[in-house]
Amino acid sequence: MHQASTISISELASVLYCPVKYYLDLSVPYEVSNTVHICKHIAFAEKAIDPEELWEELLFIHPEIEQMCKEQFMDYLMIYRRGFQQPWTERDLYVHSKKWDISGIIDKFDASTSQITLIRGAKAPQIGVYRADRLRAFAYSICLQEMVEQKIQLLCVIEYVASGVIRTLDFTPRDRRLFLETIKLARRIRGGYVPTRPSQAPCKHCRHEKSCTSLSGRRLSDIFRL
Numbered sequence: 001m002h003q004a005s006t007i008s009i010s011e012l013a014s015v016l017y018c019p020v021k022y023y024l025d026l027s028v029p030y031e032v033s034n035t036v037h038i039c040k041h042i043a044f045a046e047k048a049i050d051p052e053e054l055w056e057e058l059l060f061i062h063p064e065i066e067q068m069c070k071e072q073f074m075d076y077l078m079i080y081r082r083g084f085q086q087p088w089t090e091r092d093l094y095v096h097s098k099k100w101d102i103s104g105i106i107d108k109f110d111a112s113t114s115q116i117t118l119i120r121g122a123k124a125p126q127i128g129v130y131r132a133d134r135l136r137a138f139a140y141s142i143c144l145q146e147m148v149e150q151k152i153q154l155l156c157v158i159e160y161v162a163s164g165v166i167r168t169l170d171f172t173p174r175d176r177r178l179f180l181e182t183i184k185l186a187r188r189i190r191g192g193y194v195p196t197r198p199s200q201a202p203c204k205h206c207r208h209e210k211s212c213t214s215l216s217g218r219r220l221s222d223i224f225r226l
């Protein structure tokens with residue numbers, strides 16, 4: 001059984017995406033996709049660097065990436081170089097909230113403007129920002145506010161690398177409510193609660209499509225010998 005402990009901000013996004021998937025992922029860890037590695041590498045690249053050199057750097061850092069991904073890499077790089085790259089003074093900034101017992105890593109933080117930037121591998125939605133990305137950004141912002149021990153005006157931006165767009169965020173009470181509901185559900189699931197399948201679950205291409213069909217009102221220990 002998984003004990004309650006610090007929850008990563010990525011986990012919160014996973015609960016929102018599909019609580020059943022989160023539940024199953026606790027026992028079958030997943031790996032970060034090549035697309036995410038590609039997008040992050042591009043988003044931190046110097047503008048003047050040669051694309052071939054950048055590709056070689058990526059392969060050096062992530063030797064598991066196959067040559068067949070090169071076309072995707074070059075496409076994304078061309079889109080990204082339209083000029084929307086967000087600045088940063090710190091990359092991969094670890095943040096933690098004692099109050100909520102959550103932690104995560106902010107992709108980019110610009111101390112001169114107090115701007116948080118998240119780099120996403122998914123294509124951008126037609127308008128706005130995905131709910132899971134709002135949730136991530138909100139969670140990062142409350143961690144950062146707590147760590148600096150003062151109320152600062154944070155700017156939050158999402159870079160959708162594959163679409164070549166950025167979106168900015170303003171938080172509302174709806175974001176706070178969503179955060180509260182999601183963190184409570186994450187803790188319940190960690191405590192053994194088996195979530196029900198959402199009516200509009202994003203099952204297409206989900207790796208758990210077969211195993212989750214049998215989940216209904218059972219406890220974790222009934223399904224996995226933990």
Ligand code: SF4
Pocket residue numbers: 018019020021022024197198201202203204206207208209210212213
């Ligand atoms: S198949 Fe659908 S309901 Fe099941 S875990 Fe995946 S997304 Fe969730």
